[in-house]
Ligand SMILES: Nc1ncnc2c1ncn2[C@@H]1O[C@H](COP(=O)(O)OP(=O)(O)OP(=O)(O)O)[C@@H](O)[C@H]1O
């Protein structure tokens with residue numbers, strides 16, 4: 001599972017999903033847009049619009065799946081609930097891995113039921129080139145005894161472990177940077193899939209004026 005606000009999805013997300021699948025030998029990566037992302041301001045566009053861009057971005061990429069399960073739930077999109085829903089669908093034997101970027105990971109101890117996350121899944125942290133802050137003490141206590149040093153050690157256990165992973169391609173691309181560029185009328189070519197860029201352009205998303213179609217919150 002790679003959850004995100006995906007406001008909008010970009011090549012940092014998609015390339016990470018492809019490399020996670022290869023490096024960890026996963027059957028598939030469920031990319032799951034948050035309907036109501038906890039712990040952040042309301043996204044720039046609706047969850048439907050973010051899902052549509054994610055579908056365009058993934059296209060036919062083998063092993064990547066745009067998963068709309070959080071759009072089918074009311075209330076804040078807590079990851080512990082999403083993992084429970086995946087577990088119910090895939091069965092007790094499935095090995096679930098929740099991937100998060102380093103910036104999201106730094107706040108993991110503040111998430112809804114952090115112990116519950118580890119009770120259901122492994123957590124893999126994607127190290128990002130632009131985030132290197134030290135771990136807060138609450139997070140260190142949550143992680144005590146959980147960290148493993150290799151993919152083999154992670155996959156030897158059913159759940160409950162943490163692996164920090166440097167993927168081969170590290171792209172310093174952020175959705176914030178893309179939204180800022182769009183609001184300023186600057187180019188976002190080659191930061192996100194061309195189909196997503198063209199969709200944003202034709203729908204007038206993130207232009208920074210209230211008249212933009214699809215620019216409603218959530
Ligand atoms: N360039 C990147 N490389 C690797 N992981 C990333 C990258 N950008 C985002 N992620 C991770 O993907 C997940 C979803 O990210 P999110 O949708 O919040 O994108 P973002 O670019 O961080 O957005 P924003 O700038 O709006 O915070 C998070 O776990 C985040 O850390």
Ligand SMILES: O=C(O)c1ccc[n+]([C@@H]2O[C@H](COP(=O)([O-])O)[C@@H](O)[C@H]2O)c1
Nearest residue numbers: 003004005034038039078079104111112
């Ligand atoms: O479950 C939580 O309490 C929780 C708190 C913050 C973030 N998350 C999830 O973490 C993922 C990345 O979040 P974000 O804000 O970086 O896009 C996304 O799937 C969020 O729903 C989950």
